[in-house]
Amino acid sequence: MFTLTTWEVASMNNNSHVILCGQISQYNKDVPYPPPLSEEIQETLRTKNITRERFTVLNYMNKADAALCELSQLVKSGHINVLETVVEGIEKMGDAFCSMMKGGNIGKQIIKISE
Incomplete structure (x- = not known):
């Protein structure tokens, strides 16, 4: 599973987009999807206006x-x-x-x- 680190998020451009896909290995785990983020990463996402989205191929x-x-x-x-x-x-x-x-x-x- 891919997880964003604080450094990676801090290195992203303002108004960036992160697309969540390929997470089949997480389907049967007892964790929320998308994975929870730390408060620090959430604040950086808000400050830099970075979106974090998932998609469905059927769309x-x-x-x-x-x-x-x-x-x-x-x-x-x-x-x-x-x-x-x-x-x-x-x-x-x-x-x-x-x-x-x-x-x-x-x-x-x-x-x-x-x-």
Whole structure:
């Protein structure tokens, strides 16, 4: 999980934006989302007018086709490298899922069940 430090927030520009995403490893934890911040960081966010937001991909479905086209071209050209964690065998699916929910994967979690 990514957590802002006091130094990082203090180094940010006025009117900056922090987007919270990729927090699947936090879904089953007994902590609030987004994570609570110290009073010092909250004050710096207020003083510098820094927004801290989360987003849901479903809010952008109207842009999905164009994004898929652009992203696939970037992957094909090598400008974006796709990261994957591959586990072989359907019998390991449960372990792979639990690992993913704890942040144990890098990139997309894949269960390979055949060639």
